[in-house]
Amino acid sequence: MDIVTFLPFIVLIGAMFLMTRSAKKKQQAAAKMRNExxxxxxxxxxxxxxxxxxxxxxxxxxxxxxxxxxxxxxxxxxxxxxxxxxxxxxxxxxxxDLKSDTPVVPDDASSLTQDGEPAASDDAPVDLGKKDAGAETDTDAEKAVEADADAPKKDEDAPKKTDGEADAK
The missing domain is CATH 2.30.30 (SH3 type barrels.)
Incomplete structure (x- = not known):
């Protein structure tokens, strides 16, 4: 028999030994902690x-x-x-203890600006709900809403069904 044949078995037995050894150490540490x-x-x-x-x-x-x-x-x-x-x-x-050297995270962003004043911004507020900020202006959006409001409702135009009527024609 060749040693190459037994090599996988040797590695497997070694791995099992190491795993059981570490588990046994954890159990012993837990038992020691409980006894103390x-x-x-x-x-x-x-x-x-x-x-x-x-x-x-x-x-x-x-x-x-x-x-x-x-x-x-x-x-x-x-x-x-x-x-x-x-x-x-x-x-x-x-x-x-508040005397520790760990930094304290502020509750708000006011302390991140100079002198506690909000940073001045030249840009208009950004609407994060839009997919493309430059594709549609506010007036275009308002026009679209008005057009939808003027369009007749399909549900209101259709005759109402009673319990006995079916959708099939």
Missing amino acids: MQPGTGVRTIGGMYAVVKEVNDDTATLEVAPGVHAIYAKNAIGAVLDDEEYNRIVHGAEQ
């Missing part, structure tokens, strides 16, 4: 509910899901243990 839970820390369940840990047992954890409301969850149902800052930001809407 302390009462008073904020958690997110795998269902997306945020709660505070009140008591930790071997296989279960008692979570306070609302003030005075306690529920018992399996440790495997804890998706993430959150640090205090992140938990307060998500649950209570606490703002982050």
Whole structure:
């Protein structure tokens, strides 16, 4: 037998080994995170509910899901243990420290112009609904609307049908 024959099998076995190894590491990290839970820390369940840990047992954890409301969850149902800052930001809407160096995006465009005044524009407002801005002027559009209003309505000219009449002739 030649080594070229066994090469695809060797590559396949190696890929399977690497995939199972990374999955096993993720499982071990999740188990370690769940075992290090302390009462008073904020958690997110795998269902997306945020709660505070009140008591930790071997296989279960008692979570306070609302003030005075306690529920018992399996440790495997804890998706993430959150640090205090992140938990307060998500649950209570606490703002982050405003002293950070990250730029603040303004709510309106007035701060993007000089002196807070809107930029002067020589052009007329652009109608984005038109396909070709130069093809039709406002007067042409008004004339078209008037012509449509003067034209007789086809539905009004046709005799009304009753329930027993059919379209076929």
